[in-house]
């Protein structure tokens with residue numbers, strides 16, 4: 001069918017479920033006509049629909065006949081139901097009651113489970129084909145499929161800028177990491193921070209410290225076309241910190257904290273103090289030596305160079321540095337800073353590779 005309902009109204013039943021209302025808004029945006037329906041005598045959602053009917057409960061003997069009549073009389077072209085019981089019944093009878101009038105959505109159960117199944121598939125693939133990271137020693141045994149799938153699934157729910165390939169590479173280096181603090185420069189909504197926090201726990205690396213000023217002023221990256229800076233001007237850095245907290249709080253107990261300040265100031269703080277306290281995350285004690293440093297702050301060349309200069313001296317031998325967006329379509333700040341680091345410190349580098357756009361370096 002072309003447009004949903006084939007140009008005819010779509011019946012949404014039960015019309016008051018949250019996903020029904022989401023679907024109603026989608027139809028309204030796309031100009032698809034709708035009729036809402038419910039088995040309740042009074043459903044508060046009814047006022048949101050342009051047209052509304054009452055149907056018997058799906059297990060009532062009159063249901064099938066009432067549905068067939070409504071479809072015929074209202075010229076319904078398709079039916080949407082997010083309720084698994086209703087959907088299953090409609091899937092069994094609709095072809096007989098109203099030939100040519102389809103269910104317009106997939107099974108709600110399959111829909112609800114799709115993200116979990118995809119996460120398991122990704123976990124399985126990672127376990128079956130571990131990334132060939134040449135670190136000259138075997139790492140800790142990988143955690144099992146469900147642990148990995150849980151990490152991928154929760155990370156999926158966090159918006160941000162860390163793709164699956166980079167997540168897999170982070171997993172592999174976490175297995176081959178010395179003990180110490182995990183430090184992230186640039187956390188924003190907390191997607192990579194969540195992955196780092198989880199990996200640090202799963203592989204017993206240490207605690208996570210996130211550094212980010214969460215200020216619009218620090219979002220200016222001077223990309224050549226201004227497209228990145230234009231987009232950044234539309235977001236609210238204060239709200240980003242609230243979103244970060246919402247994403248990390250469930251995993252934070254004595255394990256995650258943050259410094260809301262620019263990277264250079266934070267490096268000076270970290271050199272002086274082992275304890276970080278925030279109202280939301282409480283107090284977390286750090287070791288003061290970094291096992292894994294993720295640099296994903298401002299991407300202007302001078303800023304990345306300053307991050308590298310301020311923090312890399314704190315990385316333990318055998319520790320990792322990850323420079324995000326080494327391959328970046330909007331500028332070459334991370335690449336230039338990464339190349340300069342490799343040129344100056346080649347003697348002290350055990351392994352270096354790029355994956356998911358990031359440069360991964362293990363110190364000797």
Ligand SMILES: C[S@@+](CC[C@H](N)C(=O)[O-])C[C@H]1O[C@@H](n2cnc3c(N)ncnc32)[C@H](O)[C@@H]1O
Nearest residue numbers: 160161186188191192212218262263296297298
């Ligand atoms: C690309 S975002 C980080 C994305 C995040 N790591 C993720 O995976 O979704 C860049 C972040 O760097 C932060 N930032 C900008 N200047 C910074 C600085 N001087 N020190 C630390 N963070 C900085 C910005 O506030 C922003 O949150």
